[in-house]
Amino acid sequence: MxxxxxxxxxxxxxxxxxxxxxxxxxxxxxxxxxxxxxxxxxxxxxxxxxxxxxxxxxxxxxxxxxxLTTLNAIRDINLNEFTVTVQPGVRIRELATELASQGLELEGCHDLMDRTVGGAVAGGCIGPAIGGDGGLFAAQLCRAKLLTPSGAPLEVDASKNNLLSALRLSYGMLGVLYELTLRVRPVRPFSANHRRCTISEFAAISDKIARSPAGVRFWLMPFRDRVYLDLRRHDSSSAEGGRLPWRIKDWGESTVLPHVFKSLKHIVPVKGVRYRLIDEISSITQGLVNNRLVEHGSNSTIQTGGAHTQTLNYSTWLFPAADFAIVVRAYQEFCLRIRNETGFRCDMPTMGFRLNRDPSALLSPMFDEAMIALRAISTQSAGWEDFAIDFAGFAEHWGGVPLFNQSRSLSQDHARQVFGERIEFFRKVRRRLDPENRMMNPFLSQYFL
Structure with missing residues (x-):
């Protein structure tokens, strides 16, 4: 039982x-x-x-x-030091909008813009990295004020570098962040190019993608054997572009498609017909919103869109970029096999992006090498949990590295294996700050007690 x-x-x-x-x-x-x-x-x-x-x-x-959503003040934008100080409840898109008004932007290109800054620092928030940008939102944290589990305030900055590294991606286990200072920079425009290819063609160029300075984001459709690529490069000669096209793109991908696919479940009860229609709609949408709309942008333009209010089931795993040519083919075979064996398949395209090596956080999944993320997404709840468990098994077999807030059904043994001594060091830091386990819940205790 x-x-x-x-x-x-x-x-x-x-x-x-x-x-x-x-x-x-x-x-x-x-x-x-x-x-x-x-x-x-x-x-x-x-x-x-x-x-x-x-x-x-x-x-x-x-x-x-x-x-912490009511603690949402933007306290200071320092134009001399290129930093911004905020409370933890500020939404990333609201912060991006305020920074844009000052000609500034966040250093990384991250997703899930309706997240709070505190949650993005303490939990895994990732996105496609351009050039030398870090893959973790938390990498931008340079100073923090923390309420420790005992109720004492603590300020952490670069002078306490080991503690600052542990605080990033600490998943709320070291205390409550109540003020955060992030690095920012002047707006840097980029150009965006879009390609369509088969999964085999994508696998053939994955080594080149792993080494490319371009920001790489993609949507993978395993049942159509298709990949839609979004390649971004910093381009000082490029115009920043308008926000409206990016908002339309964001709205189409994160709001319209999930609503349509949920509705089709009731309108088209035959699975085979419904999924063919879903894949066709996804293909048309990717072709329209990418190839026709967005060619130029910046972090300031793409991160100021509307809120992501649509609730979706998702699970994210990261795979070594050097091995991704094999992994992506295996992922397609995995999706086909699960559909044939169980009848379940995700109705949304799998989203992915390349992440640079980023050792800024002790529990960073990109601590040692560049990674490529795969995020399986579905609007359907029936069958999702079993799929998430199977996806975790696939990921663990292929050397996948988890995020504790985004990777479903991670086993204790695999967490110990992939993080090794780093998870043991984090445990020591956690026990020193929280010897009575006042910040520990049953889920996290599997991995950190």
Whole structure:
């Protein structure tokens, strides 16, 4: 029976004896009071922002969820030092809009723009890297103010580099971030080129893609044997481009397609017919929004679009870029096999992007080498959990590296294997800051206790 529960949930769960409560501080003083020994709030404490995680990393079966979305002030934009200081609840797209008004942008090109800055720093937020850009949003963090699990404030900067490295991608286990300072830069335009190819053709050029300075993003359709490539290069001679085309692209991919595909489930009940129609719509959309709309842009233009309000099922795994020629072919075979064996397939294209080596965070999945991410996405819940477990098995077989907030059904043994000594070092840091496990929930305890 226990195995059945694990397979249905895709995550380790412990049934608590009391329901968790949600606390939403209106200012930092309220946040500090909640951690005081005399407070009525019970541990474990789990910080939460937009709650876009695909796993249970920011939830708890008992204790207190600390909703930080009301701490959303942009406190300072320093034009001399090229930094911005914010509270954790600021949405990335809102920050990008404010920076754009000052001629600035975030250093990386990241996705899920409705996430909060605190969540993007503490959890894995990634995106295609151009040139020397880092792949992690958290890499931009240069200073932070942290409320430790004991309720004491702590400021962390480059003088405490090991702690700063542990704080990035710490998944809320080291305390609650209540002020963050990020590096920013003047707007850097890029040109965008788009290509269409088969999966075999994509595999044949994957080594070149792995070494390319271009930002690489792609949409993979395993049942159509098609890949749509988006290649971006910094181009000082290029115009920045308007925001409207990128907003239309964002709206089409993240809102229109999921709504249409969900509706088709009720309108076209025959799976074979429905999936052929879905793939045709996806192909037409990729051709229109990429090839016809977006040729120039910058981080400031592409990160100021509308909110991603559509709830989707997704799981992300990262694979060594050097091995991706084999992995991408194996992924197509995996998707075809799962469809034939179970009848389930994802209705959205698989999204992917190349990530540069990025050792800025202790738990960085790109700590040692460049990686290519694969994000399986589906609007369908029936059959999704079993698929996510099978996808995790595929990823572990092919040397996939996880993000604890985005990779479903990660096994304990694989986490220890891929992070090695780094996960042990993180555990030591965590035990020093949180000896009573006040920031630990059942999901994370699998890997970090």
């Amino acid at each position: 226990g195995a059945d529960i694990l397979r249905q949930s895709g995550a380790f769960r412990v049934r608590g004896t009391a329901r968790p409560c949600t606390f939403q501080p209106q200012d930092e003083r309220e946040l500090f009071r909640a951690f005081a020994p005399s407070a009525n709030f019970l541990p474990p404490f789990r910080p939460a922002g937009a709650r876009s995680a695909a796993t249970d990393c920011n939830s708890t079966t008992a204790g207190t969820v600390v909703d």
